[in-house]
Amino acid sequence: MTTSRRSLLKFAAAAPAAALLPWSPARAAARLKISHQFPGGTTDDGDFRDRLCRKFAAEIAKRSNGELGADVYAGSSLMKTNAQFSAMRKGALDLSLYPLSYAGGEVPETNIGLMPGLVTSYKQGMAWKTAPVGKMLTDLLAEKGIVVVTWMWQAGGVASREKPLVNPEDAKGLKVRGGSREMDLVLQAAGAAVLSLPSNELYAAMQTGACDAGITSSTSLISFRLEEIAKHLTTGRGKAYWYMFEPLLMSKTIFDGLTKEQQKLIMEVGAEMEAFGTAEAQKDDEAVAKVYAKAGAKIYDLDDAVVGKWRAIARDTAWKDYAAKNANCAKLMDLALQVSA
Template sequence: MTGFTRRNFLGTLAAAPLMTGMAGLPVTAWAQTTNLKISHQFPGGTINEGDFRDRLVRVFAQQVSERTKGALKFEIYPGSSLMKTNAQFSAMRKGALDMSLVPLNYAGGEVPETNIGLMPGLVTSYQQGASWKNAEVGKELARILGEKGIVVVSWIWQAGGVASRGKPIVDPADAKGMKVRGGSREMDLILKEAGAAVVTLPSNEIYAAMQTGAMDAAMTSSTSFMSFRLEEVAKALTTGRDKAYWYMFEPLMMSKAVFEKLPKDQQAVIMAVGADMEQFAMKAAQADDVAVAQVYQKAGAKVVDLNAEVVKKWQDIARNTAWKDFAARNANCAKLLSLAEKTL
C-alpha cells in the first residue's frame, strides 16, 4: 500500500463512526468490536459470588464475548448505577439502553400485558414457569414484547415470599391492617382484598421503608431478601422453598432496535447463550429459596413455609380479583391469561 493510499485509508477509518455502543449507531465495515451496556437494579458482585442475577449477567457477557471472539463486549452496571430501575424498560424500547435484567411487571404502567409476569396464583412451580417459553403463552408474550421493541433473551423465574417486621403473613387473614409491598398491580389487588394497605416501590428501596416503619411487610424474591439484607429489619419470613402462590418473571431482555442492528451470527450467539443461562437461573433460584430460610433463622427471625391449602386460598382470591382485572385491561391481556391457565 503506498503512503498516499494508506493516508486516504486511515482518513476514511477515522471518519467512520466508532462502535462504542449500539444505540443509534450504524455498523461500519471497519467496526471490530461492539460494546453493549447491561443494566440491573441488584447488588454487584463477581462472576462467582453475589446475587445470582448479577452473576448470570456476567457469565452471559463472558460467554457471548468468547463465542464471538471479542466482537461483542459488555459493560455491566449493577445497583441501578446507569439509570433508575423503573426507567430501564422504556430505555430499551427506545434503543437508549442495550440490555437489562429486570422484573417484567415493573413495566406494567407502560405496557399492561407485562403484569402477567407477577400474577399471583398463575405460576405455582419452577417447572410450570419454565414451560411458558415454548408454550402458547410464552410465544404470545414474546410477540407482544417484540411489538413493543423488546427481545427476551433469557426466561428467568423466581419464587417469592414475604418478610415482615412483626408477625409472619401466611394466611390471607394475616395481612389485614398491615402496610405491605406487593410489587405489582395484581399483587396489590389480592393484598387489598385481604385487608392490607398497599405500598408501592422497587425492591431496592424495601430496606429503608421497613427500617423506618413506613412498611410492615414486603413481598419479593428469595434472592432479593438476602441481597438487600432484609433480615436486618425483618422478624419473620414466609418462604417459597416448598410451595409459593406467586412467581416473578425476571427476564434478561434486549432492545429490539439494538438486537436487529447486529449481524445474524451474533444474534444467534446471544440467543443461544441466553437459553443456556436458564438452567443456571433455575438452579440458583431454587438454591436461594433454601438459603434464605437459613439466613433468616440465623438472624433470629421466625421462618414459616406454605402448604397447598394456604396456596389455594391466595389463588382463589387472585382468580376473583387480579385475574379478572388483568383480563379486562385489553384483548391481549385476556388472551395471555387464557393461554397461561392452560399451563396450570
C-alpha cells in the same frame, strides 16, 4: 475521528454479507451495556442475577473472540430501576435483567409476569417459553421493542417486621409491598394497605416503618439484607403463590442493529443461562430460610391449603382485573391457564 458504538452497530446492520463470515479482527466490534437493580459482585460470588449477567457477558466475549462484549452496571448505577424498560424500548439501554411486571404501567400485558397464584412451580413457569402463552408474550414484547434473551422465574416470600404474613387474614391492617398491581389487588382484598416500590428500596421503607412487610424473591430477601429488620419470614420453598418472571431483556433496536451471527450468539448464550438461573433461584429458596433463622427470625412455610386461599382471592380480583384490561390480556390469561402446574 472516533467512531461511536451505535455507528458501528448501524454499519453491521447495513452489511448483511458480513454476517456470513467467521469472527475476525476486521469485523465491527460492539460493546453492550447491561443494567440491573441488584447488588454487584463477580461471576462466582454475589447475587446470582448479577452473576448471570456477568457470565452472559463473559461468554459472548469468549465465543466472539472479543468482537462482541458487554459491561454490567449493578445496583441501578447506570439508570434508575423503573426507567430501564422504557430506555430499552427507545434504544437508549442495551440489556437489562428486569422484573417484567415493573413495566405494567407502560405495557399492561407485562403484569402477567407477576400474577399471584397463576404460576405455582418453576417447571410450570419455564413451560411458558414453548407454550402458546410464551409465543404470544414474546411476540407482544417484540412489537413493543423488547427481545426476551433469557427466560427466568423466581419464587418469592414475605419478610415482615412485627407479625407474620402467612394466610390472607394476616394481611389485615399491614402496609405491604407486593411487587405488582395484581399482587396489590390481592393484598387489598385481604385488608392490607399497599406500597408500590422496587425491591431495592424495600430496606429503607421497612426500616422507617413506612412498610410492615415486603413480598419479593428469595434472592432479593437475601441480597437486600431484610433479615436485619425482619422478625418473620414466610418462605417460597416448596409451595408459593408468588412467582415473578424476571428475564434478561434486550432492546430490539440494538438487537436488530447487530449482525445475524451476533444475534444468534446472544440468543444461544441467553438460552444456556436459563438452567443456571433456575438452579440458583431454587438454591436461594432454601438458603433464605437459613439466613433469616440465623438472624433470629421465625420461619414459616406454605402448604397447598394456604396457597389455595391466596389463589382463590387472586382468581376473583387480580385475574379478572387483568383479563378485563384489553383483548391481549384476556388472551394471555386464557393461554397461561392452559399450562398445567
